[in-house]
Structures are given as C-alpha cells and as structure tokens.
Amino acid sequence: MTIQLVDVTMRDGNQSLWGATGLNSAHMLQAAALTERAGFRAVDFTSSSHMAVAVRYFQNNPWERIRRMRAAMPTTPMQFITTGLRFIAWQQADPEFMRLVYRRLQANGIRRFVILDPMHEVPAVIAAARIVKEEGDAEVMGALTFTLSDVHDDAFYAGFAKALAASPDIDLFYLKDPSGLMSVDRVRTLAPAVKAVIGNRPLEIHAHNTLGLGELSSLEAAKLGISAIHVGIGPGGDGSSLPEAERMVANLIEAGHDVAIDRDVLAQLSAYWTRLAQAEGLPPGTPQAFDASFLRHQIAGGVMTTTKRQLEELGMGDKLSAVIAETEQVRAELGYPIMVTPFPQMVMSQALFNVIGTRRYAQVSDQVIRYVLGKFGKPTNPVDRTVLAAILDRPQARALADEDDFPTLADLRKRFGATMEDEEFLLRAVMPGDQVDAMMAAGRSRATCTPEAAPLLALLKQLAARPAARDIVVERPGLRLALHAGTSL
C-alpha cells in the first residue's frame, strides 16, 4: 500500500524545536510552493497559539498568513489543531465564538482540523467536530493522544475511537504520541485495535522522535495499514519533533513501501529549511538517544531544563530527583493528565512546590485549581479524593470556582462594536489590544525570504546601529574589507 506523508515542519516542528517562535510568515510563504509540489497528504500548519505568536512576535496577520499559503497550495490541505473549544485564551470559549473562529479559518483556506482533547471526552470532541462541519467542508481528524498510564490501554483507545466513529463528522483518526513513548511492540497491538473499530476511515500516525522510538513505531505502523506518517523536514525533524522526512522516505522504500512523495522536490524543500535554520540560528533537530527513565516521568526536555534551572537558582540543585519522583506522584493523583501543553508545566510546578514547600499541596497554582475544578475539561481518571479536598480547601479555590467564564459572543461584540471585521474582532477578543494594533500597523508581511541574505542584513543592521563607528573591518578567510572614516571633500 502507498504511504502518504504529513509535513509538520511549520507547526509542530517549529513548536517542538523552536518554541513556536522560529518561523514568520515570509519564511513559510517562501516554502509554500515547494511544499505544495512535494505531494504531502496534508500540512500541519497552525493552531490558535501559533496565530497568537504570529501577532505577538512577528506582527504578522495570522489570517492573512493562512490565505496566502492557501493561494500557493491549492491541492495540499492545511491543518489547524485545536482542543475544540479554546481560541488563544486558556478558558473554554462560547461555542458561538468558536463557530465564528471555525468559519473564518475555513473561509481563509484551512481544509483539515485536528481535534485533540487530552481528556478524551467524547461529547466535547463530537460537538467541536459538528461546529467545524457546519461552517465548511474541511475534514476532521480525531486525535487518540497516546500516553503510558494505568488507564490508557489499547481498550481505552479503541473504546474512544469507536465512540467518535459513531459521529459522521469525524473523517479520520490518528495515533498522536506527543511525548514519543510508543514502542514498536505497543503499536503492533494498538494500531490493529483502533483499526478494528473505525471501519474504512483512515488512521495516521504522529509519533514524536523524542526517544528515537517515533521512527521505529511509524515504520512498524506502515506495515499495519496506516495511511499516513507525520514527519518533519530537515532541521524541522528529529529531536523532540517528528521523524525526519527524507530518512523516513528512504526507510519506507527500504521496507518495500511506495511513498506518495516527490523526492526531488522534498530534497529542495529540505535544503531550503536547512539554509533558513542556519541563517536564523534555529537549532536543527538531531536524532535522539534512548532514555528509559523518560518512559517513567514523561517530562519534556523544555520543562525539565526550566525546573532544573529554577532549583539551582534556589540552591536546591540536589532536589531534582525528588522533584521528578514527585512529578510522577502528582500526575497519578491528578488522574494521569496526558503530558501535552499545558499539563507538563502544571504538573511539574506542583511537584516543585510540594518538594520545596512545608507540606504537599500547601501551595497550589491557579491552573491546577482550575484543572481540578474541571475548567480544562473532565479529567480522564478521577482526581485522588484526599488531594482534591486539599486543593479545594482554600479561598482561592472558591474565588476561581466563581470566576467569570469566557464572555458570550454577543457580549464581546458589544464590547468591540458590531461593525468590526470578524478577523480583527476574534484577535482583539483574546489578545492585548496594543499587540493587535502593532500587527495592523505593520501591514502585509513579505512574501519571500532569502536565507543567504540574512547574514548581510544582520551586518547592515549592526552597522546602522553604530553611526559613530569610524573603522569598520570585515574579515574572513581570504577576504579583508576595511573602511576607515576620514576627512572628505
């Protein structure tokens, strides 16, 4: 069977390796035509967080980014990933607000939605899928978010997939392994268990290569009737991102599969991302060594590094192993939240408070309180009763229980004026006004990007910042260019 590829470079690669702030609109637009020509099944393109980053860091209009990418990619569906009912703000939004979000996303060219509910709440996913379908004809892919826990066994995923498959609004599924925990052995039982309950709907695999397992489990999945494998291209693959695309293609071909990709174009695209990553100082993903302890604590690299640094700043560097052990404990007590954003930060911070504080759960963050209050959705497994009581027995818990929900669409419209254009309104409703102002003032982004020019532009900017410099020397092997200011006519 022919295996298709889904390119995650611009969304998940960018997020896993470059904090979601690595790429601006021009970087992506320059890659659009080659991405289109390579022949991907879809491109994992954006999310509400990425849209916020476009506004905040680059003053790029995220709606315009989608439109212009779509203009250059008529046949490759661009994917938007969402937890279903949130848009940039952490709260669950009014469904009518989300309806407008889904309408504008589809009007601008999003052709595929991933609905990812880390709590695996069936009604929430189906409700979101229905709204998407009512506002356009994009395909909807249900996420089976993988983790290792006492509750997340094959039967759990099969049950979830079967329940979603009852909805006509879910077109396909994928095994989403954000932490790269899925072994070859596990995929051999999990993929058939899911396929058995979803009929003829396709199943894709999205296995991060954090431990080097993603590559092998994806290759194994190819033998099990999976339709598409998610990959990152060149510097946007490997590390904590998805397996690298060109190597995946070579390995699939080696295993006797046909791959629906133009390898020449893929090589050109890979070369572009490599030049860009070099020019912009974006560290490329690298193949990862296996680390058995990760399977136990599941703490992503970024969160681990931050926590380690915080402990060292407190003079408690020796407590790291205690915090890791406590993280496992807290995760169990909170009902095994899947370690995808924002939960890893939430769980490990709680573990840190528990270790360095006087008593466990003496200090609790607002986010943890909101989590146990169900404001992020219903935890997959019940929260430990003693822990729940301890968390809720404080004034802040009562205050947060009573805090205002996300305003209704009608109230927000009133606040921003009924005549404001939908796209501007949606951004202003959830982002600081000055950031939206700056984005609008910046105008349209560039359409092209020449990585080779980046060092020269950086040099010119540096020179322009030093108008008083009287001697400028550029020196490289084989070249010395010296400019000395002096009297002139």
Next chain:
Amino acid sequence: MIRRLFIANRGEIALRIIRTAQRMGIVSILGASEADASSLPAKLADEVVIVGPSPSSRSYLSVEAVIAAAKACDADAIHPGYGFLSENASFARAAASAGIIFVGPAVESLEAMGDKLMARQIGTEAGLPVIPGGEAVDKAAARLRAEVTGYPLLLKAVSGGGGRGMKRVDAPDELDRQIDMAMAEAEAAFGDNRIYVERFITSGRHVEVQVLGDGISAIHLGTRDCSIQRRFQKLVEEAPAPNMPDDKRAGIEAAAVSLARHLNYRGAGTVEFLVDAETFDFYFLEMNARIQVEHPVTEAITGVDLIEQQLLMAGGARLSLTQDMVQPKGHALEVRINAEDWRADFRPSPGTVTRAIWPGGPGIRIDTHMTRGGEVPPFYDSLIGKLIIFGATRDEAVVRLGAALAQLDIEGVDTTRDLHRAIAADARFVAGGVDTRFFEGLAA
C-alpha cells in the same frame, strides 16, 4: 505538474517569471534571441537556449523557432509573458500539438478575445455593456455606422492592438479621409483592412479588472487605472482605480467576473473598460488573455503572486483563492521607465547602460533586467524597468513615488524618468482620478 518551464520572452518580464519559477522549484529555461544572449535574464535562468537572430520576427515572434527550441530542451510548459506570441492562438495550438502546456487560457478563449468584434459580441452575450458601434467592411458601411454612433468617434483596426492604427474623428467632414488612412494602416500593420467604428467618450478613464480563473470558477483581484497614456500606450498604472464610487467599482468587478465565467476562463486575464469620468458608466472594451505589464500593482495590494497563479492553473490546479480571501489593502502605483528620449517625440534610445541606480526602501519594488553594463538592443520595446510603489494610502504612495524617482539614476541611455517626475508632481495626478486626456495637458 510543470517541471521545466520555457520562457518565450525577454526583459523584465522574463526575469519576473524566472524568479517565481525558481521559488516553485521549476527549472527555468530562457529562450533568448542572439541580442539577449548575455542579458540579465539569461544569466539568472537555470538554462538558456538561443531561439534565433536578433530581429523579433525571426526569434520571439517566430512560432516555429520558439516551439522547436522548447521541444529541443524538453520543456513541459511555455510561459509567453506579454506581447510577442502571448495572445497568439496558433502559437498556443502549436504548443499543444507539441505536447507542451501553454501557460495561458484555452485556445478558444484566445480566439474569442483576439478578435475585437468577437470579443464585443461575447461581452454582450455575457451581459456586459459595450460602447455603441460596429464593424465596417468599407467606406459606405463606416459612414452608416458613424450616423448611429455620433461624434466624436474612433476608428480602430479590427485585428489591431496596443493603440496602433486608431483614429479619432471629431466631425463628419473628416470622416472619409480618416477612414482611408485607418484602412490603409490596418492593412499594412495587420494584413486585415477591416475597421471598427465606435462612439468616443470625451472624458473617459481606462479602468481594467484583473481576473483569475481555473476553467470552472473565476474571481477578480480588483481594479487598475491606466488612464495616463500617450497615444494609447500606458505610462502610469495604479491599483485600485482611485476616486471611483464603491457601487460602480463593484459593478465593474462583477462584470469582469461574469465575462471570465462565461468564457470558462483559465489563468490570469485582464478585462478592460472605458469608464465615463463623470457618470462612471462603464463599457467593456476588450480582454487581454495574458499577464499584463502592470500586474505588479495588483500583486502589491492583494499579496497574490499572479505568475504563480498562472503556473498553478496551467498545471491543472483548481483555484484555491476565493473572492472572500482577496482582501486588497493600500494603494500601488507603477511607472514604466523606457529607454527613450521623451522630449524628442519618445525616440528610442538604445545603447549600453553605464550607470544604473534603482531606488529602494519601504514600499518600493523594482522589476528590471537592467544593471550597469546592460544592453538596450534596438530591436525591441524600450521598457527597461518598472517602479512599483506601495503605500498604505494613495497619498503616501504618491509621496514615495516622487522620492523614488529622485533616486533613480540611469546613464548611457535616455530615459523617461523626468517625464514621470513631471507626472508625479502634476496636481491632477496628485488629486487622482484623471482621464485619458491627462497627457495632453501635462506641463513638462
């Protein structure tokens, strides 16, 4: 999918096409004449083949030479640019026979729009308003037509284009003499002496609409105003057409889309209208079934790469842009810098460019193939570059245009720079919305 694109053109448009093709990962092959063998497009293309000697009749205008060259280098598509063979239906047919994709509309669309009379008839069928008038095979027929249209009127060659052979007649006593001249010129220039008589709108604006189609659906990318012309040759273009009521603009855009849909048009095209500068009533003139010189002003306000869209549509893709996705912003101006001595009746000024300082900065795009040492051959059109100036408002664009022209410095050949400086400083231009008589009133 197009992999090897043959570019059957020269100058700035060849370079423009090469740039987009390279970004798309398409191999660009320039078919150059001997005179252009060391031009900048030839240096920057992935491959170059010589299509023939310098005179365009034996190179860029030779269907046989171009098709043979494209076949020899295994091209799977030909981009004709503008001018030369771009609207030649026989050329498109020859490409198809050779198994090469013609980057342009279907042959039927070229045929429908290549003949002014048929274009007018099809425009009427599509529901577009047209100027009162009609074809005349001889002098007697022309006189009859003139009685219907009234004066002033225009005589045009049926097979003509680019303003060549057009005559304005203000009173009945001039008619016979002008008919003779128009027919003789039409015969000499196009081998077809048929002329066309139509009402002349005294204060008219030339407004055109960019359309994009995929053979099934079509959209527009807004208006352009090209009223600043000399002898029907455009000098300055802008997008959108300034000082036009919203409902009239929407009407003209909708009319253009109707025509494109009626033709099942594929690719980029331009529907030209004459707009009465006082009433804003509009009349369909013709459709240019190709990329236009002035396409960058539309790109500047819409953010759409029109060459890329042409290549995508030619490759068989469906249009992914919807009308809702086209959201023009700001204002763009384009001036054509020609190697001409404009003070000596625009006499061509071929030669070697010894200095070429093109302006730069925010909002400035330069489309040129001319750098220091570049040759302006005597064989072709004298366009050496275009300044495309963008501003958040028209006022900002006009100020930027003045500053950009002040920076522009070309030596070795005469250029139209100072003419454009005079235009940019003209109060009527600054105010915006001039009619096609602008050039006559220019104090330069």
